Amino acid sequence: MRRTEYHPQRAFSPNGLFAQWPEFEYRPAQQEMSSLVWWVLERGGTALIEAGTGTGKSLAYLYPLFAQERTEKSTVIIATYTLNLQQQLMEKEVPFLMKIFGAKSNVALLFGRGNYLCRRKLDFYRQHPDLLNDREQSFIHRLGQSVAQNRGCLEELGYALPPGLKDKLVSEAETCLRKACPYQAKCFWAFARKRAFEADIVIVNHHLFFTDLGMRIAHDFNEERLVLPAYQYVIFDEAQHLEAVAGEYLGLRLDELEIERFCNRLLHKEGRWGKGWLVSLRQRLGERCSDLAVMQRCTALLEMQIIPELLTLADLWRNFFQLLAVEHKSFVATEETVNNRFSSNLLADQTLNEQVQRIQEQIASWTKNLSLLVDEMQIDEEMMEDTIFLAEAGRFFQLVGRNLPLLLDGTDEEFVNWVAVKRERDGAGKTRTILHRVPLRLGDILAKELFSKVNGAVLTSATLAVGEDFTYIKERLGLDWLHPAERREIILESPFDYQRNVLVLIGQDLPSPEDPAYLTQVSKWLPEIIRASEGRCLLLFTNRRQMLAVYDRISSELEAEGFQLLRQGAKPRPQLVNAFRRSKKAVLLGMDSFWEGIDLPGPQLSNVVLMRLPFRVPTEPLFQAKWEALQKEGKDPFLHLSLPEAVIKFKQGYGRLIRSQSDRGVVVILDQRVSTRSYGPVFLQALPGGQIVTAPIAQIPSLVAEWLV
CATH class of the missing domain: 3.40.50.300 (P-loop containing nucleotide triphosphate hydrolases)
Structure with a gap:
């Protein structure tokens, strides 16, 4: 089943498989690292590998994935911290191994959904350039050429989009028409995701990996929303970042800027161009809705309930964040963030408690009326995009409302809660407030929800150990519970002098x-x-x-x-x-x-x-x-x-x-x-x-x- 001549001890030897390639340089550390990855894939367990600069880590862990023959499909996720490393793997090591083994292994690179253009949105703005400002319009023709060449990933464009235009054009779950979309057969995101679900090896970044893991832990997904396929093995490169990234995605966070942008997207004009979704919906109802009675009921709901209530909700949010920030603004003298951890329940403050109650009541009323609007519009297929987006908007605010008491309650010793206030860079003295709630013992969660559920895991970096000791990283990531027989640890010196x-x-x-x-x-x-x-x-x-x-x-x-x-x-x-x-x-x-x-x-x-x-x-x-x-x-x-x-x-x-x-x-x-x-x-x-x-x-x-x- 596994040919012995392919074992890394032979393949990476001076006269082995790679010796025929002029660029190959015999590195004992690379040979040893690849052998350990081979062991994990063959027997299971976890490997901690500190490999110094110049070891050739990427080829060392990729090679066994190509060389080993597996009788059944077992997907391997490779997660890196940086985009540069992802691109290096796909542009250098993967093609090199493909030359040796052919197309035996199917490899896919997957970015987060917001890194892919939506063809439908791009065509819409090409037909309605008046909704864009001059700078945004200048990019539309260029984007059309890129899409014509089948380049729909932002990382492949070779140029950066203005943030406002990017928000308008990228693929989103909130605005996706799914099977009803006329562009589904050519959807960049759907194609990338399909490739990932069919692949043997999927290369992602840490953020996307933990986005997926967070959804699985919370059971907050259906088949269409899953980010990654089921996997049996995971390899983390640049693994020194795992704790920080995992904490970001396995905890809770409420950002004033995110709330403000969401409200603005629904309500307000963006500069002097374009209109908020709800404001422009009135016009679309008149143009697209074929049932006059439905159009009139929807317009009345919008003008009498939904828009006024959301304006009120936006004001309530602004007041809420001002209440949180008032104690800290005088200390924010630079762009640096001021953090204030709290171990009490901030809702004990009557003023803040009343403000939160008003927000939750307003969310309940607004989402109720929004549901009525969505139910009315679902009758008309022409309004499908609007119904999907508005349903997602309702779910967004309902989730925020449910999480708000948790974010403000610092009494649970298993979590760390803090409020961060940052001075924005616009020089106008504006501040931005963010609420955080992060698990204190992240290792316990990773042990239960990740490492105990996969057949094997490899964690590698040039900086994992302290001296000759991996104790710190094991304790932080929940790997100290593993039986020694299931865990391998090795420090490989750099070949550099x-x-x-x-x-x-x-x-x-x-x-x-x-x-x-x-x-x-x-x-x-x-x-x-x-x-x-x-x-x-x-x-x-x-x-x-x-x-x-x-x-x-x-x-x-x-x-x-x-x-x-x-x-x-x-x-x-x-x-x-x-x-x-x-x-x-x-x-x-x-x-x-x-x-x-x-x-x-x-x-x-x-x-x-x-x-x-x-x-x-x-x-x-x-x-x-x-x-x-x-x-x-x-x-x-x-x-x-x-x-x-x-x-x-x-x-x-x-x-x-x-x-x-x-x-x-x-x-x-x-x-x-x-x-x-x-x-x-x-x-x-x-x-x-x-x-x-x-x-x-x-x-x-x-x-x-x-x-x-």
Whole structure:
């Protein structure tokens, strides 16, 4: 059934299956990783694999999926965090394996539904360009050409749509006519979904995977709404993100902006062009409804009940979010989000309670009248699109109404509730309020609803372990309950020669990062460090305030010398990265997401500066709740949560430097705690290699210059 010559131990050997290909390079770590994935597919169980940069992880886990022969269909889901990795798999590794094995395995790439154009909507706006503004109209012809070439996925277009136009044109469950749609045979979403349901291997991102899992857990689906086919095996690449993404989709969230957009979509004009759905429905009733009596009853319902009630509901929502935000607005001094965790029931506040009751009563009345309208319109096939959309609108608000008391009740110790208030970037002082409710022990849910239900699972990343230990990731994801016989753990070293190519410099005489003098000192020496590497530098921060302060202090001086300083937030991330690639003397300042996912091989990036050890802010609601839970269990939260999380992120930042065999550079650590605190060695021992030198800050620029000569 499974030919032994196809086993990875032979296939990845120097004289094996891949040896005939000129680009093949024998990598023992890749061979070992692929063998472990083979074991999971053959026997079941779970594998945790930390594989250093350059291992060739993608080919290692894809190969067994093609090589193994299975007697019955067993779908495998591959879930990645980034779009870039999804595209790499489909454009590089999958075609390569297809050359070897032919079309033996059926592979499909699936994005979320909102990434696919709706042909019916596009044709509608091509026929009614007056409903679009000038900029939106300029895209319609171009989109028509793309669709004519059968390119209906936004990721395939090669250009970005204005957000307003995108909202009008993408496929949605709320407006889908399903079998009644005249374009169903050519529907981009239906075709992509059909391919996924027929495939042996389906490649998705983490967000889509957990959207599907959340629906399954809540039983909130029917056959038409299922996102993914049933699967027996799952492979998570970039698995360090799983906990954060799973928490986002397995909890509850209520966003002021989402409510506002939904109300606007139903009610208001979008700028000076177009009309809200309900407002324009009056006109469509007159044009399409063939039964005069039905048209009159529907128009009366709209004008006398539904539109006025929704206007009232929109006002109630605005007042509700203002009540929540009033305590926080004075503290939102920047674009940063202010989070306030609560462990009480906010409905104990009489004013808020009364406001929620008014919202729920208004939702009940509005959805009742909406149902009457839908029932009337269902008689006429010409109004099918409207009936489907309005029925979905009613379900949306009913679900929000049911979830609202849960979002406001922080007394359940199994959940973490908080309100977030963010200052918007429009500069007008507007704030946006978001309510969150996330499971505290996410691992318990994943163990029950995911890992215990699949035949096998593989979790891989370059940063999963702390030192030689997977305990942290196992506890967070619910994998610690597995019997050792059902679980394999392995750390595979990168084939790159870090000892030869990386110099790690630690500033030994800097003030503590908490000392006000720290900012003055690093701002004094950073220009010298940047000059020493002639730019080609990535500065990684742990908070926005410090990043802005450093940028303000060093930008004028360096820009006068021809350096290009690029700061996170000034432009979209892809534009910043592309500008960095093009510039000869670029400096990129970033935080959070810039600690990973930046792939700049070659001499273009030769100097990575880690400003501080990336410990989480202890007041973040979810982190704070985890800390308290560990204390109740008698565990040290610093050792079980704060330190391992920081070490993993530290490894991610370090990993930005060496992306290929020929890369060479320096990593500068401007946090003396890594050499003075008892936990410092944990960070340094977690690194894949490099020559570590501790020196006075004044010597670091010359050491950088000498290393890069």
